[in-house]
Amino acid sequence: MQRPIWKPILVATLVSGTLDILLAMILTVALGREIPNMLRTVASGPFPAAAQWGAAGALLGFLVHFALMAIMATALMLIVRRRPQLLDKPILAGIAYGLVTYFAMNWLVVPLRFGTPLPPKTLSIATQLFAHIVLVGIPMALIARRYLRRNAA
16 A cells, blocks of 8 residues: 655655755845845746735745745655655665756756746856755655655554
8 A cells, every 4th residue: 555645745845845945045145135035036937927026926936935845845756656666765866856856947947937048047056956956855855765665664
């Protein structure tokens, strides 16, 4: 009997989403920018007018960020459900998935939406890889292992 995937999706979304948004906020402040503006930029991906929506646009950006994390978490949980052997080495699986999410976001999603160069030049590649591998991929894979491995209690 397969374990339900809603709980690891929720936990992975909350953990990785929180780690990633905290890094984004720290970098935003370090660069002398304002967090609400950064969040409105996130919201403007799917909702272009959100860049002008003030606090509502910032809140929407926060929600969009977590929606993207939920999509990433769902994709990983579906992958490991089909390939449970990936859970035998969750760190390697997390590194691989972090690389996949890095390329998907920075070489596909963001350039297609915002017309930026490949990859976008907003942050260093090292910073982006760190976020996608260490803050997203590895935690999500460890959470998947915790909740979905075959011999879990």
